[in-house]
Amino acid sequence: MRKGKFWLVYLLLAAAQMLLCNYVHLSAYLFISILPVMVLCISTRVPTWVTMIIAFLTGLAVDLLSEGIVGLNVLALVPVAFVRKEVIRLIFGDELFARKEDFAMRKNGFGKVALAIFLVQALYLGIYIWADGAGTRPLAFNAIRFGISLAAGWIVSLLIVDILAPDTRK
Amino acid sequence: MQKERKFLPRLISAAIFILMEIAALQMLSRNAELQRLWLARAAHGVMGTVWGSTQTVANYFNLHRINEDLARENFELREKLESYRNEAHAFRVDSMGIAHGRVQGFDYIPAEVVKISRNKQHNYMILNKGFEDGVQEKSGIITRSGVVGIIDAVSAHYSYAFSFQNSDISISGRLGDEGATGLLTWDGVSSDGAILQEVPLQYKYAVGDTVYTSGHSLMFPSDIPLGVAGEARVINGATNEIKVHLFQDFTAIRYVTVVHNTALDEVEEFGL
Numbered sequence: 001m002r003k004g005k006f007w008l009v010y011l012l013l014a015a016a017q018m019l020l021c022n023y024v025h026l027s028a029y030l031f032i033s034i035l036p037v038m039v040l041c042i043s044t045r046v047p048t049w050v051t052m053i054i055a056f057l058t059g060l061a062v063d064l065l066s067e068g069i070v071g072l073n074v075l076a077l078v079p080v081a082f083v084r085k086e087v088i089r090l091i092f093g094d095e096l097f098a099r100k101e102d103f104a105m106r107k108n109g110f111g112k113v114a115l116a117i118f119l120v121q122a123l124y125l126g127i128y129i130w131a132d133g134a135g136t137r138p139l140a141f142n143a144i145r146f147g148i149s150l151a152a153g154w155i156v157s158l159l160i161v162d163i164l165a166p167d168t169r170k
Numbered sequence: 171m172q173k174e175r176k177f178l179p180r181l182i183s184a185a186i187f188i189l190m191e192i193a194a195l196q197m198l199s200r201n202a203e204l205q206r207l208w209l210a211r212a213a214h215g216v217m218g219t220v221w222g223s224t225q226t227v228a229n230y231f232n233l234h235r236i237n238e239d240l241a242r243e244n245f246e247l248r249e250k251l252e253s254y255r256n257e258a259h260a261f262r263v264d265s266m267g268i269a270h271g272r273v274q275g276f277d278y279i280p281a282e283v284v285k286i287s288r289n290k291q292h293n294y295m296i297l298n299k300g301f302e303d304g305v306q307e308k309s310g311i312i313t314r315s316g317v318v319g320i321i322d323a324v325s326a327h328y329s330y331a332f333s334f335q336n337s338d339i340s341i342s343g344r345l346g347d348e349g350a351t352g353l354l355t356w357d358g359v360s361s362d363g364a365i366l367q368e369v370p371l372q373y374k375y376a377v378g379d380t381v382y383t384s385g386h387s388l389m390f391p392s393d394i395p396l397g398v399a400g401e402a403r404v405i406n407g408a409t410n411e412i413k414v415h416l417f418q419d420f421t422a423i424r425y426v427t428v429v430h431n432t433a434l435d436e437v438e439e440f441g442l
Contacts, residue, residue, distance in 0.1 A: 082187045
C-alpha cells in the first residue's frame with residue numbers, strides 16, 4: 001500500500017473508533033477497539049519510537065474527542081506500539097524485516113495474522129480494563145469484560161486488517 | 171559494534187516508552203478522580219515498600235553498632251550482678267551460724283572474638299583486647315551462656331586463648347545449688363556437649379539439674395550456669411561421669427567477657 005493511502009485509512013479508522021466510543025454502547029461488558037490492529041499494521045520500516053509517538057497521539061485524540069477518560073487509551077496503546085515489532089518477529093519471523101516487507105493475510109496466512117491481532121488486542125484490553133476499573137470492580141466483572149471485548153475486538157480487527165495491510169504482491 | 175548499534179535504539183525506545191506511560195498516568199490522575207485515588211494508593215504502596223526496604227538495609231548496617239552497645243550494656247549488668255553477688259556472699263552464714271566475708275573479686279573486660287577454631291581437638295580463639303586493655307594471662311572468658319575459654323597469652327591489643335572445646339582444658343563444675351563438684355571437660359565431639367567427671371557416687375542428682383561453675387578453679391566466678399546434666403555412667407566403680415548439655419553454642423560466639431580474679435597472684439604464692 002502506498003504510504004499516503006495507509007495514513008488516510010489510518011485517520012479514517014481513528015475517526016471510526018471515536019464514533020464507536022461515542023455512539024456504540026451495547027453493554028458494560030463490551031468495549032470494541034480497533035486501535036491495536038491499527039498500530040500493529042503500521043509499516044515495519046517505521047522505527048519503534050516513531051510508532052510509539054503515533055500511538056500516543058492516536059490514543060490522546062480518541063480520548064479527547066470521545067467520552068472516555070483522558071489518558072486511558074494512551075496508557076493502553078503505547079505498550080502495543082512498544083512490543084509491536086517483537087510480536088511480528090515472534091509470529092512472522094525475521095525474514096519480514098530482512099526483506100523490509102509488511103505482513104498480509106494472504107501472504108502470511110490467516111492463522112498468524114489472527115494470532116498477532118489476538119496478542120496485541122489482549123495486551124491493550126488487559127491494560128485498558130485494569131486501569132478503567134481502578135481497583136474498584138470485581139475480578140469476575142473485569143474477566144468477563146476482557147473475554148467479551150477481546151472476542152468482539154478480535155473479530156472486528158480481522159475484518160479490517162485487509163484494508164490496513166493488503167497483499168502488495170503482483 | 172553491531173550489538174551497540176542495536177542496543178542504543180532499544181534503549182531510546184524504552185526511555186520514550188517509560189516517559190509516555192508516565193505522561194499517560196499523569197493525564198489519568200488529573201482527569202479522573204477514581205483513577206487519581208487508585209494511582210495515589212499504588213504510589214503509596216510502592217513508596218512504603220521502597221522506604222521499608224531501605225530502612226531494613228540501614229538497620230542491617232547498624233547491627234554492628236547495636237551489637238556493641240548491647241555487649242557493653244551486658245557487661246555493665248554483669249558487673250552489677252557480680253557486686254550484688256559479692257554482697258550476698260558477705261552476709262551468707264554457714265550451718266554453724268558464722269557469717270562469711272567476701273569470697274572473691276573479679277575484674278571484667280568486654281571483648282570481641284576475632285578468630286576462633288572449632289574443628290580441631292585443641293581449639294583456640296583470639297580476642298581483640300590485649301594487656302593495654304587490662305587483659306592478663308590465666309583469665310577466664312565467659313558469655314551469658316557459660317564459660318568459653320581461658321586466656322593463654324596476651325599482646326598489646328590481642329589475646330590468645332584456649333577454647334573450652336580443647337581437650338586440655340577442664341574447669342570445676344558443680345551440680346545444682348549445693349551439689350557435688352567435678353571436672354567439666356569438652357566431650358570432644360559435639361559443639362554443645364561436655365562431661366562432668368569425678369563426681370562421687372554418693373551424691374545424688376537428677377537429669378536436668380543445672381551445672382554451675384563451682385568457683386574452685388580461681389579463674390571463674392562461682393554460680394555461672396553452664397548447662398544441664400544428662401545421663402551418667404559409673405567409672406571404675408568409684409565415680410560418676412555425667413553428660414552435660416552446654417547452654418553455650420560455640421558456633422555463634424562473638425561478644426565475650428574476660429574475667430580475671432584479682433586475688434589470683436596472691437593465691438598462687440602458696441605454690442599450689
